[in-house]
Amino acid sequence: MFRGGTVVTVEEGQPLAEAVAVGGGRILAVGSEAEIMALASPGTEIVELDGATVLPGFIDAHGHFMNAPQIVGWVNVSSPPVGPVTSIPEIVTTIRAFMDERRPASGEWVIGYGYDPTVLSDGRELTRDDLDPHFPDNPVMLIHVSGHGCVLNSAGFGIVGIDENTPTPEGGVILRKEGSNEPAGLVMETAFLPIFAHMPQPSQEQLLGVLGDAQEIYTSHGVTTAQEGATNKDDLEFLLRAADEGHLVIDVVSLPIVFDVPALLREYAPDFRGGPMELPDTAAQSFGRYRNRLKLAGIKLVLDGSPQGKTAFWSEPLLTGGPEGEEDYVGAPMVPPEMVTAAVAEFVDKGIQVFSHANGDAAIDMIIDALRAAGVTAADGRRDCVIHSQFVRPDQLAAYAELGMTPSFFTAHTFFWGDVHLENTGPERAAFISPMAAAYERGLRCSNHSDFSVTPMDPFLMMQSAMLRRSRSGVVLGPDQRVDALTALRSLTIDAAWQIFEDDTKGSIAPGKLADLVIVDRNPLDVDPEQLLALQVIETFKEGESVYRRPV
Template sequence: MVAYADVIYTNGEIVTINDANPAAEAVAVTAGRIVAVGDRAAVEAHRGPDTEVKDLQGATLLPGFIDPHSHYLSALTVVNQVNLFPPPAGPGADVESILTALNDFRGARAIPAGELIVAYGYDDSAMPDGRTLHKEDLDADFPDNPLVIGHVSMHGAVLNSAAMRLYGISAETETPPGGVIVRKPGSQEPDGLVMETAFLPIMAAMPKPTPTQEIEWSIAAQQMYASFGFTTAHEGLSHAGDIALMQRAAAGGATVIDVIAFPFILELDAVLTDNPPETFGTYRDRFKLGGVKITIDGSPQGRTAYFTTPYLVEGPDGQQNWRGEQGFPQTTVDDWFAKVYALGLPLNIHANGDAAIDMLLDAHAAAAGDDPGKDRRTVAIHSQFVRADQLDRFVEYRIIPSFFTEHTFYFGDAHIRLRGREQADFLSPVRAALDRGLRATNHTDFVVTPLDQMFLLWTAVNRVARSGEVIGADQRITALEALKTITIDAAHQYFEEADKGSIEVGKLADLVVLESNPLTVDPMAIKDIAVLETIKEGRTVYARS
């Protein structure tokens, strides 16, 4: 006897992301799972007296989007922060517009003197004529409010004098290894910009939500992800307190979509106290620990990514022949790999520059022993300036590159200036990776760039910079290949391909409805496609008004 469906979707374009059955006329869902996919007559056999028939009205149905890498916890707080992205994502075009946005935010919220104000998205590489932000720019209007103006890389911030006092940074503060505290020329007086290991204590000290806010903000954050078609979100670097917060929020009802978190290696022992290795990889209240995160270097646009050759400009503090620097010594990274592999946990490694990727590969080879090609789902997060020979080692070691093609638009022009045309054209080389048989994924690194998945697809397919210049035309991929990086191959990254990533019988009914089909519109129009509905296990969790 055929089981009756709870809902049947029909009368639209259905893109299954299943190569064996790429399109269908209808899909049936029962108890949160897909029970039939195919021609309408066959699927209609599952229609019962209480079955809801959803008329897609010509819209496109796809598997829900799976986030390969972002910072989900940032979504809990950005509603209480100032957006300083440069246009078109925000108002931060120059120093004057940044100050206007900060003043407008303070006035609209009636923020009193002494209260901390946090912003995100400041992009020094997009500032006109190289005029960057200094603490004096902020002190004039904000002598009493500590300001933390988050760098777009999420690896640092510009602080005003009040924030410097709050976090104990002065001329006497030594710059830690792997850190950056930019100084005034000819002195030790901090200029404002603090990055990498010098920024870690500040990031850890950021205000946390109250117990009541934990649930409210978590639900709002998940709804934000759902509005962009996500049914699975990623928290890419979690402290022990962050893990506990997400677990409490999930138990309290923040279960709109799935959330996967990767504890930071420096916090792993504390996390393991309450979360032994055998609990990783299993959802509880739609939250799970996915593995462990290691950070090797910084950001290329912030000039803190670690390269084998010098930048074409000076370093962030005026350094000459600057190659960036590793956040931690090779021996430390080797020990971390060995520890995580011994625990049998997946590993995500932030590595942007080719020297950082060399460190990643060497650490893997040392820790993997006689089985370097074991299917560990080790992921090289960003892999922005990976070399062709390093991609070959990715194949040998079964390392998954998770690329960041939005850099081609947001920072492509800056990368040409900082690294040169040849390296910029091989930025996030998805085509080269796919041609080698790698199952690459693609991400936003939110809040480094917005969550917009249609814009992400657009950058992978077109690779057009702000200036209109194409960055690496030979690394463009098709719309279908781009969709796979955020559906079936993202599911594979998390060992979830049996349950997610394609519209197939037996899989979860995690779905998204788009107003147009990315496979058939003009490639330049992909970014303009709207998300109409997001469905998590058969239940609508977002619908466009």
């Protein structure tokens, strides 16, 4: 029993309580301290909150769980407040310090994460020429903060096989040195996909060795359900092993990425018929159920790129041109619309939930059109999710309501790249980025996410960005799209649970639900939004068992 503080239930009928009783991994009762303590028996353990607050465990509505065990061995080249880098020389210094500590062998890959050219004081992209003099003996790959590209040095280009004779694929970007066809360093989108698919991977044993530390990234911030939001075949094999061997202490929701679905089905679905979009009639049986804390929720489509990387797909041109200086630039889809329509029709026919990565409004039109063509309506209750939904238009929110779709917003963009969006799209379009208030006004239920490791795993940062919508320079993007603290919290708990059909067991503190709980030192509903990042997680519980306790 938890008593002596505040219980934020997120339940509409009883949003606040004084105490909660837990047993057998579930919530038994919620109410006043007197009501709950009357249920105590001699063997009851009493947890004294000492004025702290109990919240439902946070749900990672979209992120990349498999990045967590990876980045333990990668170098952080992010900019503040995530990392130390503000210039190209500091990138070099940071990589050098990492190599001095880790001492990789000659020829061994050095991988960094968080590269963000938009905040570098140099005002330009990092190139291979910046890296080559300092790291001639090791291939270097710095993953773009969007997760949709990377910068390589010459040794890296040699290994991945990209040179002056390599054509830029449709929907991709290979920046070239001025006056030549030689790759300069940055590779994005469809040009990056083959590199990403064949990145050097640690062994399963190495990943298992750091999986505890990786999960602590989540539990130390009160997250009890994480998402692996673009799962390839190798990652799924690892997650299945980790689950079956009992290594998962939190729930992991996996979205197999559509590019790998045929390979996955050939191995895991004996009656796979072999066609490009033909799923077995029993395919839906593989989705929606936990197996030792691992669940396949639906299939992931990737329709466009990243807005800060200028590779999203818009209906109107950017004001600043394309990544290679193109005029009247609107980006491009990752796959043709007709392919999306065919894939969605198959997934709808087989009863599988669709999760679509779509940032630009033109990409969002593609998934709306595909679901309409498949005959989907809100009455079907499918809850197809558009991940990011950043530059969604008001008329598209109406279409979401008509089709029963749900957005997972990325409000942290207002801080990290709000100034970039203002420059690229202008104030009117930038003001409607991740329009959470408008979505709720339409009657939609929506979640908020970090896209970890694109931005930090920090639910209070997500809450703050939804409430303030303030850029690095202090500009407020769309003040009318700010939401209150309870709405911001719902998008990280009960509405995030609803989005993945788990609101009957998670997302709020109510009798019968799983005892996924987090104790924080103060009530986020009573804290000035400016102070949200100062809140501290004291302890996290998964199904009533403590999985993280703050060191004292």
